[in-house]
Amino acid sequence: MLKLKSKMKLNKKSIQILKDIFVIFILAILFGFSYTLIIYKDFNFLERAKNKTINPSNKTSTERIKEISIDHALNLIQNQKPLIIDARNESDFLSSRIENAINIPAKNFENYLDLVFTLPQDTLIIIYCEGIHCNLSHQLAEKMLNFGFTNLNIMYEGIEGWQKRNLPLVKNEN
């Protein structure tokens, strides 16, 4: 009898927990959709985010940062000898990078100011990070823009795109 009572109590408790979880879930849906409708007026975050990353016309807040394809980057590399900057962290840079690229990690920009100050502000710069899902190039470009750099280009397909096209990479074997 006692066992049955405690079993029933446990069942009641489980049902209550399930009910609570359901309520929290419904509340999250209601708040989520209302918030999105009021603030963004559009539920398609993914498409908007991809457009921001890929579409050159509205990728960045300023026209001084251009987003370029790998073909465009190759053209610049062949004809204008740009400075290529890898915006990923140091370990990613060391394991594989585009030839002649230097490393200025977007998340550690402040520690690379000595290097940044040695670069002429009108240098033609190509920045890349991992791929189209990576935001580091944009973060670095915005920071460099604040330091007066005027010729910033983001290769939005990143090193992933570069690799997919079998273009040469410098790899650290260790």
Added chain:
Amino acid sequence: MKIEIKKYSLELIRLILAFLFILSALQKFKSLETFALSVDAYQIFPAFLVNLITIIIPWLELFIGSGLLFKYKLQSNLIFYLFMMISFTILVFIAIIKGLDIDCGCFGESSTKVGLAKIMENLVIIVMNLILIKFQRV
């Protein structure tokens, strides 16, 4: 004395868990688009699910974190928290198996990369959660 230590340890764990979820939610709110890209980078969900996750997850984290902070429906919030952490850990695990080199998306733009360290981090949180579920009096 022992009981006091246990009580304060449980309170501390509760506050840490609450803080983690609330911080995580607020970081995601800063840029939901970045969060959507992070979810999409796992290459598991179709676009409509990515959008749905982007819309709902930050609010779930905010509600559950607040529930823990204010001790409201503690047991239910803890179980939901546990369920979410297990799901996140499975996702990170799948990303590792797929060989993806991506940000976990856990803290919006301040996220770290997926990897064994992330799984260990999640496991610590899961253990803390289990301790609370077992010992916290509701």
